[in-house]
Amino acid sequence: MLADFPWLTLVIWLPIVGGIAVIASGDKSSELSKWIALAVSVLAFVVSLPLWFDFDPVSAGMQFVERVQWVPSLKIEYYLGVDGISMPLILLTTFITIFVVIAGWEVISYRPSYYMGAFLIMEGIMVGVFSALDAILFYFFWEAMLIPMFIIIGVWGGPNRVYATIKFFLYTFFGSVFMLVALIYLYFQAHSFSILDFHEVPLALHAQILIFLAFLIAFAVKVPMFPVHTWLPDAHVEAPTGGSVILAAIMLKIGGYGFLRFSLPITPDASAQLDGLIIALSLIAVIYIGFVALVQQDMKKLIAYSSIAHMGFVTLGFFIVFSIVRHTGVSTGAAMGIQGGMVQMISHGFISGALFLCVGVLYDRMHSRQISDYGGVVNTMPWFGGFAVFFAMANAGLPGTSGFVGEFMVILASFRADFWYAFLAATTLVLAAAFTLWMVKRVIFGPVGNDKVAKLQDLNGREVLNLGALAAVVLALGIWPKPLVDVMAPTVERLVAQVQVSKLPEAPAPLASLQP
């Protein structure tokens, strides 16, 4: 009975309608609109909980399916559903949005109701992306997401916000329109826009490679992967705190989700052919971007580059499966790579979100993000210091935090494929520790840097609540990741099985034998 209720529709549209209501209420009282925004975001999280509790963890199929005609003549449907991959990401979205609303409470002075409303609309759209099973519906949400983010960065951003936001929009728009062409092409092959039908349709290798590349452009920009990552540091630096949190915690995950939902199952043969490219780009992201992060002077930029490096891990985990099959002949351990990537995505959502909130805390007080403007913050802000050090450790992948679990799984999976992949990937343990802890050392520890730092006020209750809740989740996932891993296991197992079946129309041979 509970499963028949259209929960997904509710989780998508409640924040969107609520966001419009928040914007409408803002003209009368911004205080009222803030409370409405908080209520809507909490309510959205509450109504997303049944997705977790009513989820059947042994099934690999789609659950909470809703399917109605939308544009009948084009066979476009309003087709929603979640599996073990998308469901945790939806919960991440609804959870993080609450903290975004709280974080903007006192800080946003210019039209706070518009700010909150934009984030709520954004939340609904992002949930839509994760739950859409119709390609056009997916694209609809995928592109619509750009509008609120464009406005958020452009209106509430830093001094260089216009440049950053237009760059952000055009980069992502550039990436996605080619995906649209690929989706329409697939429609004519599958005679349906259902993503699950796309998974079944046989495709010739050259078509697969072109489709794969179209998807790659779209998702690589979003993730972002080297070399199309340059919009991210700009967008992060200029975005308001809430914008950075949403960008890092959720929007980047949409790229990773796209690889799992589209690239791997729709074009398995092309993925097997081109996995070397993805692995190379991922390792470049891990190592090169890790070094780039090391030299940043701006805290937000540093965390932005660290996000790129961590997302490199995610893509590495997703595409290591082919290498494992080639190397060992069996797919044992391949699921671990994908699971590790997923865990890494979820955990990075919490950790990077928390780190940006930490920077936001400092920025609200000092209006500077430069590392050199700080020093010895722990002397005046002991509580903040504690949280910041904890999240920095999590970012560096300290065992016991969620940051460790995903990285460890991906490195283990890489070992099965190739020692050197694992070796290069493992350098992140050194690099991430270096750039995060060095930042912590310069900002948090040492003698009090200057008079401004000496006058800093420690966290207020609102900020403690925010960071405390995120810290609890990071710790819980680090110590006991089993529920999260279990809930996605059947879906990932099926995906691994799926990508090993060739979709070439002529010779349905197992992938392993296709390789020289």
Added chain:
Amino acid sequence: MPFEPAYLYTILPELVVLITACCVLVLDLFLREDQKSVNHGLTVIGLLIALGCVGLIGDGHVSLAFSDSFIRDPMSDLLKGAVLLVTLLCFLYSTNYLRDRAMWVGEYHVLMLLALLGIMIMISANDFLTMYLGLETLALCLYALVAFNRDSKMGSEAAMKYFVLGALGSGMLLYGISMLYGATGGLGFAAIADVVSAEGIENKVLVFGLVFVIIGIAFKFGAVPFHMWLPDVYQGAPTPVVLFLSSAPKVAAFAMAVRILIDGLAGLHADWGDILLILSVLSMGIGNLVAIAQSNIKRMLAYSTISHVGFIFLGLLAGTQQGYAAAMFYAVVYALMAAGAFGVLVMISHKGFEAEDLDDLKGLGDRDPWLAAMMALVMFSMAGVPPMVGFMAKLLVLQAVIDIGLVWLAVVAVAFSIIGAFYYLRVVKMIYFDRSEIAVAVVVTGSARFAVTLNGLAVLFLGMFPAALLSLCEAAFA
């Protein structure tokens, strides 16, 4: 064939528009200066009645009148409904503007109504003579409307350019028609279609005539390389006239293309498909690239029009029913988007100040949040971002060209639409991210605010629920 009273029923909407125009023309003579609002009221009522008539007589069937020279079919019903609605929006948007500028006179209303009549005749033309008649009715009214502000040098120059080039375009069209007549011995589209399907492209004269006819069509659309008049006219003409010019006549041009190329010359698709392909790629390319360099927003929107025409051609050149329906969908929603964009421009202009430059939009988000939101909706729609209807329109035409195997063309189209996104975004940037240098508040009448709300929300609503309009478009080509 003798005259039958039933014909009057078929042409009821046109009759209503004509009668309204005549009434305004006569009544205007007896109105004092302070009573000129009666013209406006009468016009709006006439348009509403005509809109009602379109709904009344639209029964999904085809009816012919006046020796088969006039056709009323599902396509004409939908297109007439769209142009009537858009014209109504034009009148509602521009009341304050016209009042402030001594343009609040009967002639303006009469010329607009007669231009509308020309458009409606073009939509329902079933032979070349009727088509040409409607075309010239429209064109002559537009020449006068462009020069309506007699004190404006830019306006006169624009009208002169428009007139000379328009005459050239009409001449090309007539030349082509004469050849088609020579080759087929008929002027009716149905008769021509019969001959073409029998003779095919063996007849060189036929193809030669086709080229000239397409030039005429491309000129009316403003497709590259026959687009030169468009930016100058848009820049020079009074904004309410551009508002009309950019929306309703594009629908007429679409109807003209459908009637001539599909009803009449479908047998020559192999020939005109390639011509439209070249026109389409050039229009999308030049339109989008040159629009970036414009600082005058009317010129920018002119180039944006050119690029959208390229997209409409994409649907037509596919040569499939789905493609035609997609092109029709695109033409109708484009008229709606253009009306919204220029409507906002008209409304933020006030006495002694023309909103012409991009900078004039700065800080609109603070000056009038609702107008700003509507403008932003329209801009995102033109850029093709969901959930706005512009995305659905682009999706449909892309689907049409991929269906016939032209994936490369779809890639070219989306590549140009990325370039296009930049200058639409720049408008949104001006509205929301920049602070205003002009402190004058925007004064908008209640009816105009209602109209822009309707227009903006329609852009959003049709994007989220396109099925109804799409099925109407598909019914037109079933």
